[in-house]
Amino acid sequence: MIQSMTGYGKSVLQLPTKKISIEIKSLNSKNLDLNTRMPSMYREKELNIRKLIASKLERGKVDFSLYVEITGEETSTQINKTVVTEYMKQLRNVVEGDEMELLKMAIRLPDAIMTERDDIDEAEWKEISKEIDSSIEKIQQYRLDEGETLEQDFKERVANIKTLLDAVIAMDPERIDGVRERLNRGIADIKEKVDENRFEQELVYYIEKFDITEEKVRLQNHLEYFEKALKSSDSNGKKLAFIGQEMGREINTIGSKSNYAPMQKLVVQMKDELEKIKEQLLNVL
Known part of the structure; x- marks a missing residue:
């Protein structure tokens, strides 16, 4: 199941003399870009917090904030x-x-x-650590929920590309017949007697030049591989992006080889669906 890199988690802890609020927000990023904000008295715990967040959230532009509101008579x-x-x-x-x-x-x-710098009370920090874990769990669940929405969108767009590819496959014999007819018409127009064997050789050459059989097969395989990767137990946006690039390569080649306006219209629609997939892949963990 895929996860989004967009998420939000918040947890609040009420202690006898203070209220602790913890917020974690994340957006998409190629790597982990982690920023932390917290009172100076908790800075000695920053490295541990960073390690914990990095191990749980992996990637994204993450903002971690720890706020303290004094509610009792205690003040430093x-x-x-x-x-x-x-x-x-x-x-x-x-x-x-x-x-x-x-x-x-x-x-x-x-x-x-x-301002007197107080030492961290370990019993108090233990309670705060639990709330940090709770905030991380909430943002992870948020990411999973967003991932479900993205996954559904990907499935619909892959299905659309498959439908368009089926139309391309069904249209291909008509396109080849068109190539053959244009060549025949061209020969007739110049009113020259031609060697039939040589003509057939040239015809085969042009048909092979415009042949898109390999591209159709590879695109079908890439679409199936993309769907399989969506069902993987781990979320791998970089892998999905790579498959998307390969899909684009085959679609572009079909478009350049088709030399047939009705088929090129279908290719443009496939490109549009793929671009929307690529845009959303930027948000996948």
């Missing part, structure tokens, strides 16, 4: 009273003003606010 940010008092003392010697105005000025100056 405090006013540096000694520094603020000294600032106010110096400000009184420079400007005149009431105490509130001086305090507003002092609190904006360097080192007026100090």
Whole structure:
């Protein structure tokens, strides 16, 4: 079953003094492009988080965010009273003003606010880790759901190409007869007596030149292989993209060899279906 690279997962954890919100978003990308945002106190865990996400999500442009909202009395940010008092003392010697105005000025100056770096509580981090796992599971499920939609679209478009290919196969004898007729008409127009054996040799040459039997067979095989790859237990967008390129090669060759307007119209429709497949393949993991 295929997976999309587009996904979203969110989990919220309420602790006694804080609320932890975890969000993971992903879009399509050729490789893993992972960005993380989290408070500085959790930075020591960033490498482990990156390894976990890389092992689970594999590819995509992934944004991981961990937000902390203090809901209790706990805070690691405090006013540096000694520094603020000294600032106010110096400000009184420079400007005149009431105490509130001086305090507003002092609190904006360097080192007026100090933030103590707390060590991570391992029991707390264990709970946060569970929520990170939960967010990853949610984004994986989102990707699977999106993958089902993509898979259905691929199946419909492959079926359309198969139908068009069947029409090409049914039309081919008519096209060859047309080639034969044009050659005969060309010989008649120049009103020259020709060697019948030589004419047949030339006819065979042109028919072989315009023959698309191999291309039709290879395109059928590629279409079947694409459908088989869709049913694979793992999602491999790069493999599907490669098969899509091979399908395009055969369709283009059929178009260039056909030299027959009704068949070329069918080829244009096949190309249109294949282009839509290729666009969607950019989103497949």
